Amino acid sequence: NAGVTQTPKFRILKIGQSMTLQCAQDMNHNYMYWYRQDPGMGLKLIYYSVGAGITDKGEVPNGYNVSRSTTEDFPLRLELAAPSQTSVYFCASSTLAHEQYFGPGTRLTVT
Amino acid sequence: AQSVTQLGSHVSVSEGALVLLRCNYSSSVPPYLFWYVQYPNQGLQLLLKYTTGATLVKGINGFEAEFKKSETSFHLTKPSAHMSDAAEYFCAVRRGTGNQFYFGTGTSLTVIP
Numbered sequence: 001n002a003g004v005t006q007t008p009k010f011r012i013l014k015i016g017q018s019m020t021l022q023c024a025q026d027m028n029h030n031y032m033y034w035y036r037q038d039p040g041m042g043l044k045l046i047y048y049s050v051g052a053g054i055t056d057k058g059e060v061p062n063g064y065n066v067s068r069s070t071t072e073d074f075p076l077r078l079e080l081a082a083p084s085q086t087s088v089y090f091c092a093s094s095t096l097a098h099e100q101y102f103g104p105g106t107r108l109t110v111t
Numbered sequence: 112a113q114s115v116t117q118l119g120s121h122v123s124v125s126e127g128a129l130v131l132l133r134c135n136y137s138s139s140v141p142p143y144l145f146w147y148v149q150y151p152n153q154g155l156q157l158l159l160k161y162t163t164g165a166t167l168v169k170g171i172n173g174f175e176a177e178f179k180k181s182e183t184s185f186h187l188t189k190p191s192a193h194m195s196d197a198a199e200y201f202c203a204v205r206r207g208t209g210n211q212f213y214f215g216t217g218t219s220l221t222v223i224p
Contacts, residue, residue: 004154031210033212035214040120040216040217041216042201042214042215042216042217043155043201043214045211045212048210048211050210056210058211090154090155092155098143098160098162099145099157099160100155100157100212101157102147102154102155102156103154104153104154105152105153105154
């Protein structure tokens with residue numbers, strides 16, 4: 001099993017550009033999550049999903065969108081990139097009530 | 112509401128010394144508790160977890176943690192630090208019936224040779 005995979009690993013965006021961060025898992029987990037990690041701030045939940053077709057906002061959803069058309073994939077969309085979205089983004093998946101499995105992260109810089 | 116507080120954003124210990132990383136949580140219902148470790152430029156990986164049952168939980172790499180309900184704590188310990196333990200450690204809580212995990216701000220562990 002590959003676990004949780006994320007692409008790309010690194011990306012530089014100009015202000016106002018859009019992009020999609022890809023996340024896929026092959027563990028048949030129903031729950032998937034997107035976090036951002038900023039220095040000294042821990043992980044903040046952006047969006048999560050409890051199954052295909054069901055998504056919900058986390059703590060910091062503004063500026064982002066998600067979709068979940070399949071169990072395996074959970075892409076995160078940035079529509080109008082802003083410098084405040086410079087961060088490291090982690091995708092994770094889990095089964096009900098148990099631990100999360102994390103991807104390797106995407107390092108995004110917006111200039 | 113759930114929250115997690117990790118006391119000490121940076122902890123330094125000598126190689127072979129006791130490691131103690133502190134975590135306190137607030138939760139209105141019995142929680143599930145987790146410790147994760149993050150090595151530089153990597154994702155988080157699970158060290159150990161408490162869901163139900165025995166309150167002393169053993170994890171990988173010689174780490175353990177004890178759930179103390181009366182103190183709302185879930186401190187992480189290791190009897191003897193190794194150089195390879197240098198990393199960032201995160202405590203996390205999940206409400207038993209909830210979908211979201213809440214993370215602390217992390218503790219950076221330095222091991223001095």
